[in-house]
Amino acid sequence: MEPAPVHLVSHPLVQHKLTLMREKDRSTNSFRRLLHEISVLMAYEVTREMPMRMVEIETPLEKMSSPVIDGRKTVFVVIMRAGSGFLDGMLEVVPGARVGHIGLYRDPKTLVAVEYYFKMPHGMHERDAIVLDPMLATGNSAVAAVERLKETQPKSIRFVCLLAAPEGIANMQRHHPDVPIYTAAIDRQLDSHGYIVPGLGDAGDRIFGTK
Ligand code: URA
Numbered sequence: 001m002e003p004a005p006v007h008l009v010s011h012p013l014v015q016h017k018l019t020l021m022r023e024k025d026r027s028t029n030s031f032r033r034l035l036h037e038i039s040v041l042m043a044y045e046v047t048r049e050m051p052m053r054m055v056e057i058e059t060p061l062e063k064m065s066s067p068v069i070d071g072r073k074t075v076f077v078v079i080m081r082a083g084s085g086f087l088d089g090m091l092e093v094v095p096g097a098r099v100g101h102i103g104l105y106r107d108p109k110t111l112v113a114v115e116y117y118f119k120m121p122h123g124m125h126e127r128d129a130i131v132l133d134p135m136l137a138t139g140n141s142a143v144a145a146v147e148r149l150k151e152t153q154p155k156s157i158r159f160v161c162l163l164a165a166p167e168g169i170a171n172m173q174r175h176h177p178d179v180p181i182y183t184a185a186i187d188r189q190l191d192s193h194g195y196i197v198p199g200l201g202d203a204g205d206r207i208f209g210t211k
Contacts, residue, residue: 004179005181007180018038021162028207032207035134038184039086039089040090054067075099075121075130077120079133082133085134111138113141124153130158131160133159136161136169137190138171139170139171142168146159146172158182159176160182167189
């Protein structure tokens, strides 16, 4: 199977804010605010092909048939903990969306993803899932999260990150060629600790100020 496309969100506003986020001396407050702003902008891209249905409405002049999206059919799936930094911005654009959580941590020695939490809304088979994790590094967490999510049989799955490493994209495309990836940048490579370089460091620590 041909892998689904990687969508590079090259909008100048996204690229500008990402550059600011990469700076090592940027404060936690500013980093978090920029991530919020980028997630609003990325929400536009990832929802571009969202299904719509026609409803009958009445303008001040006449009746008409007009399109709406059914936000409740969308579920944002947060990969904890860094994925939660993406959530508020996405919900600003799709306020009716449901939210699922997947808790995974990377074993520091093997870099393999280990699950500790999983909670999705009911009726997943009629929902379009959008998985959120700012960093697609080795891809092990993303692959494990999507594998687990597929057990609930959502209608579709998209994966959104801020930064991707080529290794993570290859891993995702090998295991989940049906899942399109949306990212603001594809960086050079992973370092020996599994960090994206040049990257922006540990996204979770930078969002929550835990370092
Ligand atoms: N997770 C992060 O937060 N940063 C990286 O560079 C890789 C994984």
